[in-house]
Amino acid sequence: MSHESVWYSRPRTYGKGSRQCxxxxxxxxxxxxxGLNICRQCFREKSADIGFVKVRLTPAYRHHRLGVAGCIMRSTAELRPSLGEIY
Structure with missing residues (x-):
């Protein structure tokens, strides 16, 4: 069995080796x-196209759940009011 036939000879169906951006x-x-399955670099580039909006919180709430970072990503679907609230 040569060196070339040993590496990646088994199927990658689970674990980190099976997933990619x-x-x-x-x-x-x-x-x-x-279910995004996007690497963090591509997410920063494509987040606005996908529909994520960066939301800044008030200083009082910032340290409650988020630690020092102070910002979260929310989908625009969460920010849009439902049809019942509009009419």
Missing amino acids: RVCTHKAGLIRKY
Whole structure:
């Protein structure tokens, strides 16, 4: 058995080796939440196109749940009022 036939000879169906970014096929720093499967670099570039809005919180609430960072990402679907609230 030669060296070339040993590496990546088994199928990658689970674990970190089986997942990759859907934009750039990078395997590290993958954001899997909400089924995004995008690496963090591509998420920063494409977040506005996807519909995420960066929301800054007031200083009183900032340290409550988020620690020092003080900002979260919310989907625009959460920010839009429902049809019942409009009419």
